[in-house]
Amino acid sequence: MKLNRRNFISASAGIAATMSSPIVFGASRPKVVVIGGGAGGATAARYIAKDSKGAIDVTLVEPTRSYYTCFFSNLYLGGFRDFDSIGHSYGKLASDFGINVVHDWAVDVDSSGKTVSLAGGGTLNYDKLILSPGIDFVDNSVPGWDLSSQNKMPHSYKAGSQTQLLNAQIENMRQGGTYCMVAPPNPYRCPPGPYERVSMVAHKLKKINPSAKILILEPKPKFSKQGLFEEGWNKHYAGMIEMIGPEMGGKGVEVRPASMEVIVDGESEKVDVCNVIPAMKAGKIAELAGVTDGNWAPTIAHTMQSRKNSDIHILGDAAAQGDMPKSGFSANSQAKVCAMAVRGELTDSKVFPAKFSNTCWSLVDTNDGIKVGASYEATDEKIAKVSGFVSKTGEDASVRKATYEESLGWYAGITSDMFG
Amino acid sequence: MYNLIMKSLILVLSISILCLNPFGFYVLASEQVNEEDGFEVSDEILAIVGDIDYGEYLSSECTTCHHAQGLDEGIPSITGWPIESFVWALHSYKSGARNHPIMEMITQRLSNEEIASLAIFFESINN
Known part of the structure; x- marks a missing residue:
């Protein structure tokens, strides 16, 4: 019943x-x-x-x-x-x-x-x-940042007022300004989340601030759906996004919220919006x-x-x-x-x-959706992966559009499953 | 024999879903009609009677994506389907005759009895 x-x-x-x-x-x-x-x-x-x-x-x-x-x-x-x-x-x-x-x-x-x-x-x-x-968030994982600086440099990684704040900062950024993301180290909530965010920020800036730049300070040698995101960024947002990986100073970044500076490999850089996603x-x-x-x-x-x-x-x-x-x-x-x-x-x-499954959809640009997923089983040691799949680079536009539309259906389904 | 009946049934379902929802389902619907030529489910599999309680438990894996009240925005509704249509559809993914990465992954670890149990449970949901 x-x-x-x-x-x-x-x-x-x-x-x-x-x-x-x-x-x-x-x-x-x-x-x-x-x-x-x-x-x-x-x-x-x-x-x-x-x-x-x-x-x-x-x-x-x-x-x-x-x-x-x-x-x-x-x-x-x-x-x-x-x-x-x-x-x-x-x-x-x-x-x-x-x-x-x-x-x-x-x-x-x-x-x-x-x-x-x-x-x-x-x-x-x-x-x-x-x-x-x-x-x-882990204290002092990004030196210079703590909760008292989250209005100057929002994390927006717990949705709500922080999300609205970051949105307002992006929309009000000066023409030709720089949005910087300090990406989180593993393990963290929503592995493709930071890179979907870069895609969505790029999508908005391309419309309202086309000379703006996006700078990713990346502490990890690789990240979720990297090939798919990079393919999409080259296709939709060529020349807009720069990533500094761990070997070039993307790991161990410091921030100075009062002066809107990021310190990368000892060098200071002024940015206009700084989205700090600390360790979790x-x-x-x-x-x-x-x-x-x-x-x-x-x-x-x-x-x-x-x-x-x-x-x-x-x-x-x-x-x-x-x-x-x-x-x-x-x-x-x-x-x-x-x-x-x-x-x-x-x-x-x-x-x-027990049976488990997961799928993560991400949007790269209008009607360009990608996904990764896997099924899992319970062992005495852990939840263990059984099999998985990931979208392919070079997929047809109709497949990407269907993937995006599927994510809309999933959102309706899971929120109904959570809240009735 | 059953595949012919199913193809016409799926075609009717697809058309009705297209009428209801011109967005989102078209690609899936056209795949359904084109890629399953010759796919048949044996009479032994169709004869399995599922356990509705087990189906209700297993259904929780489906309702993360498929809306429990039958909305079909972007993802098809799976409630209120005739049992045989449901069993046939899941086996078409399980066998690879129909392609969808999530559905193939999910169905490949469902036994014939589990598919029958899901079918009897979802048939009972009328929206």
């Missing part, structure tokens, strides 16, 4: 009837608390609530009332999407699925007492805790919950359980799980395995073997 509004109301009526009997059903329901309402957390909360049909009490803790997806935020920068089109409300998760949506920050986890403390002062008890906090780590709450090892939280592939605490599951970017890239698609895929495992433990529902 699919839980929709009508049968949810009838399920609620059943709960109310039970509550009038001596045993208080609501109090005995096992509790799941999910921290983080993105592709991992929202999906896990929704699937547990939907498939347990009211048997599990699900609370979702997410500070933002409107969630802006990181995926497709580059398309907003390129002018292909309205900002509003990447924003989503949690209303349906509350109204149609009975999830208790708490807009607050989780500030601590007591894993022995099994409670979560909220910034607003409340405390939540859990039987199972699911952490899907996304990323935070699991969202802070994972560390506070005691489930991290280094920057990330190691997980068991079969269930997405923490290797340090079997009552805690970790999803998405924060997890050290093996071969899957840190992407919204991956987080959504892992959430379904996690939801099934959690229901199995709490309500003895059927548990099927």
Whole structure:
């Protein structure tokens, strides 16, 4: 049975009837608390609530009332999407699925007492805790940059006001100015993301500021879909994009936000817009919950359980799980395995073997979409890649157009899968 | 025999989808009609009766992309299909008779029973 509004109301009526009997059903329901309402957390909360049909009490803790997806935020920068089109409300998760949506920050986890403390002062008890906090930045990974400089040099790698800020800076850049990206080291959220962003910024600048330059300071010797991006940049944006690789000073860049300078191999260069994407780590709450090892939280592939605490599951970017890239698609895929495992433990529902998949679409220019994807299985050691595919250089324009259109369908599909 | 019925059925589906959505589906639809000549699914495979609960679990891998309420912008709707059409379509990807990198990757690790289970589950979703 699919839980929709009508049968949810009838399920609620059943709960109310039970509550009038001596045993208080609501109090005995096992509790799941999910921290983080993105592709991992929202999906896990929704699937547990939907498939347990009211048997599990699900609370979702997410500070933002409107969630802006990181995926497709580059398309907003390129002018292909309205900002509003990447924003989503949690209303349906509350109204149609009975999830208790708490807009607050989780500030601590007591894993022995099994409670979560909220910034607003409340405390939540859990039987199972699911952490899907996304990323935070590694302190001092780009010397000269910290959160106090994010208005001068935005990261725009958590979507929302930062994305709008970067967009405004690009649109207001002086004619012939330079947009500089300090690209992140591995591992990081959305491997093709920085390079799709370069493509989208180039697309916009070509229209409004055709003499502008793009400078990529690149710490990695190679990156996701590199051949495809470079082919597209030569084709659509010839002469506009320059990349300084790790051997030429692209690694170890310093920035001076006050004077808008970047220091590359000891040489200072003035830029007009500087998009600093620092090194990343699991969202802070994972560390506070005691489930991290280094920057990330190691997980068991079969269930997405923490290797340090079997009552805690970790999803998405924060997890050290093996071969899957840190992407919204991956987080959504892992959430379904996690939801099934959690229901199995709490309500003895059927548990099927874990399966994972991922696809990352990127837009290079109008109707020029590319993609990379793979399927994965759970082994005792990790989430292990089974097989994969990637778009080919020199593909026909009709294939690229179909790939872009497919990404629009995927966006509609995954956001409906997350938010109902 | 079944491939002939399917070709006409897919053609009808393709035309109806084209009417509904002139954008996005045209390339996929024309591939469907042209590249599956001679592709047949055996009677034994068509006779497998799937498990709807297992199909519901497996369906979560599909609904990351295929809209669960049947929207078909850029990616075709897979809800409410007749079971045999669904089984035939997935086997055409699994065998490589129809080409799409994601669909080939996903179907190549689905067993015949899993395909039957997905078919019975998605047939039950009416939007």
